[in-house]
C-alpha cells in the first residue's frame with residue numbers, strides 16, 4: 330500500500346466512502362471489449378469498404394489484417410487493462426479457409442474466438458453484421474422491400490443467435506447479442522411506416538427460433554442518423570424501445586446515437602425502472618456519432634454514476650464501441666477501456682447515500698459536496714487498483730514497445 334493510497338483512503342473515509350469496498354466491487358465489473366478497434370471494422374469475411382453510415386478515419390500504420398494479428402493485439406490489450414473483461418465479436422470476423430456467406434455462418438467459424446476466450450478466462454458477446462456487404466441494398470437490410478434481402482439478413486441473425494448460444498455454452502457466461510441495422514434514407518422518405526413494419530416483422534421472425542434466454546440476451550440498438558442516412562433511420566429510439574418492451578428483449582443505448590444535447594446518462598434510470606437488464610455502447614461522439622476513443626469526461630462519469638448509484642452493476646451490460654484509426658490502435662483500445670473503468674471507480678467513490686439525502690433536504694450542500702468530490706484523490710486509488718491487478722500504470726511505454734517490435738513490422 331503506497332502512502333498516496335493511505336492518504337486517499339483517509340480523505341475518502343472522511344467523505345463517507347470506503348475505498349477498499351470500491352476496489353473490491355470494481356474488480357468484478359465486466360466490460361465487453363469490442364474486437365473492431367483493431368482493424369478499423371473491416372473483419373475477415375468480405376473485407377468490403379465500411380458502409381452503413383459509420384466511418385473510420387485515419388490510416389495509422391499497424392492495422393491487424395488477419396486473425397493471428399488481431400488475436401495478438403487483443404492479447405496485448407487484455408494484458409494492459411485491469412478487471413474483468415469480455416470480448417465482443419462481430420459476425421464479419423468469421424474465420425474460414427474459403428468465403429462464407431453471412432447467411433451460412435456457423436459456430437465452427439468462430440471456434441478460434443472460443444479458444445481465445447477460454448485461454449484468457451473471459452466471456453464472449455456477439456453481433457450480426459448487417460453492413461459492409463453486397464446484400465445491403467439501397468442501405469436497407471431487415472427492412473428492405475425486397476424479400477430476398479430481408480430473408481438473407483433474417484437467416485444471418487438467426488444463425489447469430491445460434492453462435493451466441495454456442496459462445497455462452499462454451500464460456501459458461503451469458504452472451505449479449507446486439508442487433509443494429511443501418512437501415513435508413515439520405516433524403517426525406519415518402520413512407521416511414523412500411524420499412525418499420527418490415528423491420529418489426531423481420532425481428533419477429535428472427536426471435537421466433539427457440540433459444541435459452543438465460544444464456545443469450547438479445548439487445549436492440551437504436552440510432553438517430555448515420556452518414557448518408559441523415560433524414561430517416563428505421564430503428565430509431567422509439568422503435569427500438571417499443572420493440573424491446575413488446576418482445577421482452579433488452580434495449581441497447583449507444584451514447585453516440587442521440588441528438589447532441591440528449592444524454593444517455595439521463596435515460597438509464599428511466600429504463601432501469603421498466604427493464605430487468607439494459608445494455609450500453611460506450612463511445613465518445615464529437616459533434617456527431619464520430620466514435621472517438623472514450624475519455625474520462627463528464628458524460629462517461631455521469632453514465633457510470635447512474636449505473637452505480639442505482640445499484641445496477643449486475644443489470645447493465647457495458648460494452649465499448651469506438652474506432653479510431655488516427656492513433657496507435659492498441660493505445661486507443663486501452664485508453665477507452667481504462668476510462669470506462671476509471672469512471673466506474675469515480676462513481677464507486679461517491680458517498681451516494683449522502684448525496685441522495687442532500688437532494689431531498691439541502692440542495693446548496695449538494696452542489697458544494699458534488700464539486701468537492703470532483704477533486705478528491707481518485708488518482709491514488711486508481712493506481713492502487715492497477716497495482717493490485719498487476720497491470721502497468723504506464724501502459725504507453727508498453728504500447729510503444731509493442732509498436733516497435735510488432736506493429737511496425739506489419
Ligand code: RNT
Pocket residue numbers: 365370383456509550552583610618650
Ligand atoms: C453504429 C453502431 C454499432 C456499430 C458496431 C460496429 O453506429 O454504434 O454498434 O458501431 O456494430
Ligand code: ZN
Pocket residue numbers: 550583610650
Ligand atoms: Zn454502437
